[in-house]
Amino acid sequence: MRTVTKQEILSLLPRRRADANKGEFGTVAAVAGSMAYRGAAALCVEAALRSGAGLVCLASVEPVVQLTLSRTPECCALPCRTDGDGGILAADAAAVRQRFTERPAVLLAGPGLGPSAGRVLNALLGAGAPWKAAVLDADALNALAAGDLGDFPLLPAATVLTPHPGEAARLLHTSVREVQADRESAVRQLADFYGCVAVLKGAGTLIAAPGQGDEILRNPTGNPGLARGGSGDVLAGMVAALLAQGMKPKDAAACAVWLHGAAADRCAARTSPMTMLPHDILNDLPEVLRG
Numbered sequence: 001m002r003t004v005t006k007q008e009i010l011s012l013l014p015r016r017r018a019d020a021n022k023g024e025f026g027t028v029a030a031v032a033g034s035m036a037y038r039g040a041a042a043l044c045v046e047a048a049l050r051s052g053a054g055l056v057c058l059a060s061v062e063p064v065v066q067l068t069l070s071r072t073p074e075c076c077a078l079p080c081r082t083d084g085d086g087g088i089l090a091a092d093a094a095a096v097r098q099r100f101t102e103r104p105a106v107l108l109a110g111p112g113l114g115p116s117a118g119r120v121l122n123a124l125l126g127a128g129a130p131w132k133a134a135v136l137d138a139d140a141l142n143a144l145a146a147g148d149l150g151d152f153p154l155l156p157a158a159t160v161l162t163p164h165p166g167e168a169a170r171l172l173h174t175s176v177r178e179v180q181a182d183r184e185s186a187v188r189q190l191a192d193f194y195g196c197v198a199v200l201k202g203a204g205t206l207i208a209a210p211g212q213g214d215e216i217l218r219n220p221t222g223n224p225g226l227a228r229g230g231s232g233d234v235l236a237g238m239v240a241a242l243l244a245q246g247m248k249p250k251d252a253a254a255c256a257v258w259l260h261g262a263a264a265d266r267c268a269a270r271t272s273p274m275t276m277l278p279h280d281i282l283n284d285l286p287e288v289l290r291g
Helices: 006-012 039-050 062-071 090-099 114-124 139-145 165-172 176-181 183-194 231-244 249-270 278-289
Strands: 027-031 055-061 076-080 106-109 133-136 159-161 197-200 206-208
Touching: 006 249, 027 039, 027 090, 027 231, 039 055, 039 062, 039 231, 039 278, 055 062, 055 090, 062 076, 076 090, 090 114, 106 114, 106 231, 114 139, 133 139, 133 231, 139 165, 159 183, 159 249, 165 176, 165 183, 176 183, 183 197, 183 206, 197 249, 206 249, 231 249, 231 278, 249 278
Parallel strands: 027 055, 027 106, 055 076, 106 133, 133 159, 159 197
Antiparallel strands: 197 206
8 A cells, every 4th residue: 555645646637738728628527416415516516627627517407507507607507307206317317428429528427316326327327328437426336336237337447436435335235344444455345346446535545446456545635524425526526527637547536535635634724624614625725736
């Protein structure tokens, strides 16, 4: 296991030429939110925009779209109809997939999807899916763990899974206690079994890629102020944005985790670990990126 350094992370981040255009920084297609969980989409979308994606499109039910646009008008909207569970109608998710056939994007799926997640993901993924990479978080991970995508789901090759210990336990069909007792083993199993880069969140977040044995990265940044709902939505948006800019999955995950934690450390010093909120982290991200 190796602890990542500030110098390493800053050296990996994409650079912007003076004559660059938004097309060079990729597109994130965020499929997130439901009637019951509206804020998750707003958080992951803003994080993706603040982390450099050239374009971020949100596919969600109308109230979620309206909330997100009120916070970040830079987001493009793909309004979807609502199903019986208050989530995105699967047929509309399939239409979102078709929309990106000729313009491959990074799929960010899961935050706030609720019980509709399995149906939505089945419409988005599978043979011929246009995604050049994907980030699966929150309810997408629960659907994956429950087998809603089949025993051996066809995920994009450059997929990043971002579970907290509870989601990791469900994905590995074990207990949180066992995951926390040997986090290195758990993150390695996640990466190898699902064939994806795995980010096991928590104190000293761990990152592993499939088939890389003991090459596990440990993140040194972050604090207990991140232990509240919404922090993971921000991280998922950051990972997706870095993937959209062409970073390799493991590098994108490592950079996003480090930046997320470093911004949270500045936020905690500016406010306090008890009072800081996930959206506050984005206010401290610019200072971290300045080095």
